[in-house]
Amino acid sequence: DIQLTQSPSSLSASVGDRVTITCRASHNINMYLNWYQQKPGKAPTLLIYAASSLQSGVPSRFSGSGSGTDFSLTIGSLQPEDFATYYCLQSYSTAGTFGQGTKVEFK
Amino acid sequence: QLQLQESGPGLVKPSETLSLTCTVSGGSISSRNFYWGWIRQPPGKGLEWIGTIYYSGSTYYNLSLKGRLTISLDTSKNQFSLKLTSVTAADTAVYYCMRVNVLTSGAYDSWGQGTLVTVSS
Numbered sequence: 001d002i003q004l005t006q007s008p009s010s011l012s013a014s015v016g017d018r019v020t021i022t023c024r025a026s027h028n029i030n031m032y033l034n035w036y037q038q039k040p041g042k043a044p045t046l047l048i049y050a051a052s053s054l055q056s057g058v059p060s061r062f063s064g065s066g067s068g069t070d071f072s073l074t075i076g077s078l079q080p081e082d083f084a085t086y087y088c089l090q091s092y093s094t095a096g097t098f099g100q101g102t103k104v105e106f107k
Numbered sequence: 108q109l110q111l112q113e114s115g116p117g118l119v120k121p122s123e124t125l126s127l128t129c130t131v132s133g134g135s136i137s138s139r140n141f142y143w144g145w146i147r148q149p150p151g152k153g154l155e156w157i158g159t160i161y162y163s164g165s166t167y168y169n170l171s172l173k174g175r176l177t178i179s180l181d182t183s184k185n186q187f188s189l190k191l192t193s194v195t196a197a198d199t200a201v202y203y204c205m206r207v208n209v210l211t212s213g214a215y216d217s218w219g220q221g222t223l224v225t226v227s228s
Contacts, residue, residue, distance in 0.1 A: 001170075032212050044154065046215065049208075087153070092213075
């Protein structure tokens with residue numbers, strides 16, 4: 001199984017802050033890494049696929065980078081609607097695995 | 108616009124079988140570019156991949172659930188289904204159906220709204 005270690009598990013930030021979340025894979029997964037946002041009571045929504053490609057309709061303040069085992073999601077300027085939980089997902093293996101999640105809270 | 112909708116009982120007794128169906132509209136489950144699958148999320152916890160099925164009928168299951176899990180397709184109804192046998196309280200979760208998009212490196216790009224299934228007597 002491919003394990004994903006996401007950090008931090010939570011963070012406090014203010015509107016306008018630049019926020020970075022990291023995800024480390026236990027094996028080389030090339031660029032098969034995706035990022036999701038989940039708000040309470042809602043299904044996750046895809047933000048970034050293939051490590052750095054922005055999903056259609058997602059604001060450009062979201063960006064992804066990395067390859068191999070180390071990846072990151074950056075929110076360039078945090079907006080009020082961005083307070084949520086973020087998950088990474090590896091799709092290198094048919095058996096997908098998620099990171100543990102990062103909750104972005106209001107400071 | 109692709110839409111996925113889960114349906115099934117919200118309450119299942121311990122040791123019985125959990126059965127859910129996902130109805131897909133706005134796209135065909137017979138497309139070669141997509142797989143279809145299930146994710147679950149216990150209350151207050153993270154996301155867990157359950158399993159995936161291809162239009163050909165090939166299935167891929169979470170090893171921790173293998174032996175209890177069956178995912179199947181009904182192309183005539185544009186639906187796919189999940190059956191999980193011998194459930195316990197640990198199977199209580201919100202269950203999501205989703206689409207795996209081969210064209211975007213296997214990202215799960217469309218999700219149903221989710222349905223809460225509680226295992227309790």
